[in-house]
Amino acid sequence: MSRIALVSAMHEELAAVLARMPDEQKTVVAGREFWVGHWHGQEVVAVLSRIGKVAAATTATVLIERFGVNRILFTGVAGGLAPQVNVGDVVVAREFIQHDMDASPLFARHEVPLTGMTRFPADPTLSHALAVAAPLAMQDMLATLHPSQWLNLDLAKAQFHQGLIVSGDRFVSQTMESQALRRELPDALAVEMECAAMAQVCHDYGVPLAAVRIISDRADDSAHVDFQRFIQSIASRYSAAVLDRVLFALAA
Known part of the structure; x- marks a missing residue:
């Protein structure tokens, strides 16, 4: 049996996904709503x-143990860290680090104890599928958006990046903190709060994971766009568009 998990970060993204599933059925496990279709x-x-x-790791574990998924695709927003990663850009993960993991001096900083691993890789096959779909999905989304919904962003010039995404249990929104992360992890492209934990679970189970994040902010003090409008107008549409293309390709 082949069963793919589609994991969203926001309610609006999940709603856009469910709108594409004609036969979804809800099951509640561990206080979470899982939609099978x-x-x-x-x-x-x-x-x-x-x-x-922790919440993301629980979700990944239930998906694998209870629902028997053998591939996981994650879509969501993130804060841009690298200077070349701007609001509206898209990052496909190649690997993940928990930036707040620190069991030193027993283990090296960022190393997950007893695993010998600091960086957890994204699945190359699924990541390639996301990388191919990403720019095409942006075109699909822009075809459905009125320019007034672009939130003053030139989305037609959005850049696509592949590389390191870092996760931690802090919402990074201050310039000093984002600068500290860039010094500590100079190749990090984006920061969020879930995927590195899911990557650790998927590594333990041998389940492929890939993730794509659209950049909603620069993880600093500046307010670039209205976050809620960005989720509703752009991120949710983009998530559905990229998954539509990836699932179509996987079915071919």
């Missing part, structure tokens, strides 16, 4: 990750 003939389970590393 089909998309482009693929058997899928859609769910919110919830916020933070």
Whole structure:
């Protein structure tokens, strides 16, 4: 059996995903709503990750243990860290680090104790599928958006990046903290609160994971766009568009 998990970070993203599933059925486990159905003939389970590393790890574990998923795709927003990563850009993960993991001096900083690992890789096959779909999905989304919904962003010039995404149990929104992260992890492209924990669970179970994040802010003191409007107008549409293309490709 092949069953793919579609994990969203926000309610609006999940709603956009469920709108593409004609036969979704809800099951509640561990206080979470899991929606089982089909998309482009693929058997899928859609769910919110919830916020933070423990919540995301619980969600990943239930997906694997209870629903038997053998691939996980994550979509959501993130803060841009690298200078070249701007609001409206898209980052496909190649690897993940928990930036707040520190069991030193017993283990090296960022190393997950007893694993010997600091960086957890994203699945190359699924990541390639996301990387191929990402720019095409942006075109799909822009075709449905009125320019007034672009939130003063030039989304037609959005850049696509692949590399390191870092996760931690802090919402990074201050310039000093984002600068400290860039000094500590100079190749980090974006910061969020879930995927590195999910990557650790998926590594333990041998389940492929890939993630794509659209940049909603620069993880600093400046307010670039209205966050809630960004989620509703842009992020939710983009998540559905990229998953639509990936699932169609996987079904081919």
